[in-house]
Amino acid sequence: MAEKIKSAVMAEARKISVALVTWGFGVAAMVAYCVLVFWLKQSFGIYVSMAGAMVFLAFAFFFIDLWWRLSHKKYE
Structure with missing residues (x-):
């Protein structure tokens, strides 16, 4: 149970840090x-x-589009 909570907290922390870095670049x-x-x-x-x-x-806009496409590309 504690491992699931830890992984969930780490996943949310990663999402928040990516959002803050992206906002900062903007x-x-x-x-x-x-x-x-x-x-x-x-x-x-x-x-x-x-x-x-x-x-x-x-x-x-070229670099924004490049970042958007690479971040949403489906890797198989």
Whole structure:
């Protein structure tokens, strides 16, 4: 009985830690996005800022999609 409880607690702790790390990466990515857009606007103007924002988002969504597909892939 104690072994089942221990394994259940460890499984939940693993899920929570993965959620917190994923949330932390998301917050860091949003801060990086804001800093990049602000820096590009201050240094190069609005059009370069818009282009840089689109490139950043394209790469971010590529890696989000890659992570999502790999984490939900069925291994046989």
